[in-house]
Amino acid sequence: MPYTGPVIKTPPPGPNARRLIERDEKILSGSLTRSAPLVGENAEGMYIEDPDGNVFMDFGSGIAVTALGHRHPAVVEAIKKQLDKLIFVNSLDYYSPPQVDYAEQICARTPGNFAKKIFYTNSGSESVDTAIKLAKAHNRRPYGIGYINGFHGRTMGAISFTTTNVVGRRGFAPMYPIGQFTPYPYCFRCMFNREYPSCGMECMNYMTDIIFKKIIPPDEVSFIILEAVQGSGGYIVPPKEFFTELRKICDKHEIILIVDEVQTGFGRTGKMFACEHFDLEPDVITISKAFAHGLPAGAAISKAEIMDWDPGAHEGTLNGGPVIMEAAKAVLKVLDEEKLVENAAVMGEYMKEQLKNLQKKYSCIGDIRGLGLMVGIEFVEPDGKKPAKELRDNLIQAAFERGLLLLGAGPSSIRLAPPLIVGKKEIDTALNIIEDCLKVL
Ligand SMILES: Cc1ncc(COP(=O)(O)O)c(C=O)c1O
Structure with a gap:
């Protein structure tokens, strides 16, 4: 039965x-x-049904995974077709056509008109760990630099550069032993209390003036890792100039620039990859989430000359299985055929406009920001800019009770990340529910 809107029966x-x-x-x-006591049992398109017959509109896409909506028929068909041919071939020891087909397609779409190579993984965290190992294998330098408020996952390499919350780090030290952190351009809450652009990008100067002069010589830095738009940290979009400068610094010191597009990739921001908004060409890019429509998949893609590690230096038994690869190929086809990247750009602008109208009515909405369908709303206390965490958490719960799934990000933001198939009607429904909740909270 096709779903047409949220339905709360019980x-x-x-x-x-x-x-x-x-x-x-x-x-x-x-x-x-x-985030909420949702039990998912059936799903289609924008909607998930629980075992009590309640239907929820999904405005989180399982943290930016179900970009085509749930169970897109073209992907379901591709998976079924591959199940009838071959489910598994150990890609450590043998070859597999879907791996090569997909590699050619995705490497042609990631930023940078140069030869690339890919390593398949099973998750975002594993893609990040792969990128870290790859950088070190290539330049043999000891240090890595990450960003404050960055999120890269939960394996040991990934948590070493994840600084959204100490909960994920407590008790796990020592992590990647020689990492440093530098401020991300979170202009709404600038760590230096400055305004962009008159700040002269003080956050960038911290790396060049403090880290490089007092803590680590830049020629000992193997890589710098960051998200193109901080996701779990609160949907924070840097100014373009920030990436222009960062690219120059990496080139000058021959530091490998790793851009984590695990959350921003596959059209979410209104371009295939968020780097394209900033004309940024990373040395290594990490992807996962929307990659294979919810099947476990990820990859690190790099300039071909960087992926020069020794045979046996890095491998994985389940990586890039044929069913996953066929699903991933279907994802790319649907993104093109249904012009979903373009839809993300248009619908994202519409959503931000509507939210700006809402902001005029509710002083608790401190900031609206984002690219494409990666839109953050940061809530603040009425008497200033203090993060309104409780209000945010209550809003997620109240929206759930009304049939809308929302996810939090950062201390007091929610992330609106609906599937890229979303239309104005669903956006209006979601924003009406959010407003209904704000009226009573
Ligand atoms: C930017 C980014 N990198 C890495 C990860 C980790 O991905 P996974 O949960 O698949 O390990 C996430 C997950 O939210 C993410 O948003």
Whole structure:
């Protein structure tokens, strides 16, 4: 049955959902955090249904994964077709046509008109760990630089450069042993209390004037890693000039620039990759999430000359399996055929305009920002800019009770990241629900 809008039959979580949650809590790892008590059972397009017959509109896309909407028929068909041919071939030891087909397609689409090579992984974190190892294998330098408020995942390499929250880091030291952190251009809350552009990009100067002069010589820095738009940190978009300068610094000191596009990739920002907004060509790019429509997949793609590590230096048994690769090929085809990247750009602008109107009515909305369908709303206390975390958390819960799935980001922001198939009608429905919630919170 096609879904046409959110439907709440029983206040969620209803009895069936509650039973499942009780079983889950007894057996699944307590390290998992859940944004809302949603139990997903069926899904299609913009919607997910729970076992009590409640239908939720998905404005988080499972953190930017289901870019084509849930269960896009073209991807379902591609997966079924491959299941009938071959499910697994160990890509450590043998060759596989879908891996090569997809590699040719995706490498042609990532920024930079130069020869590239790809290494397939199973997740965003693994893509980041791959990029870190790759940089070190190439230049053999000891240090890495990350950004404050950056999110790169949860494996040991990835958490070493993840600084959104100490919870993910507590108890895990020592991590990547020689990393340094520098401020990201979070202009709404500038660490130096300056305004862009009159600040002269003080955040960039921190790296050149403090880190490079007092802490680490730049010729010992192997790589700099950052997100093109900070995702989990709060949907923070840097000025273009920031990336122009960063590219120059990396070129000058022969530092490998790793750009993490795990969340921003595959059209989410209104361009295939967010780097394109900044005319930025990274040395290494990491991808995952929307890659294969929810199947576990990721990759690190680099300039061909950087991926020069020794045979056996880095491998993985399950990486780039044929079913995943066929799903990923179908994702690219649908993005093109349905012009979803273009739709993300147009709908993102529409959503931001509507949100700016809402901001005029609600002083708790401190900032609206984003690119394409990666839109953040930062909530503040009424008497200033203090982050309104409780209001944000209550909003997520209240929206859930009304059939809208929202995800948080940063201390007091929500991220609006609907599937790229979204239209004005669904955006209006979501923003009406958000306004209904704000009226009572
Ligand atoms: C920018 C970025 N990098 C890496 C990751 C880690 O990806 P995964 O959860 O697949 O390990 C995420 C996940 O949210 C992310 O947003």
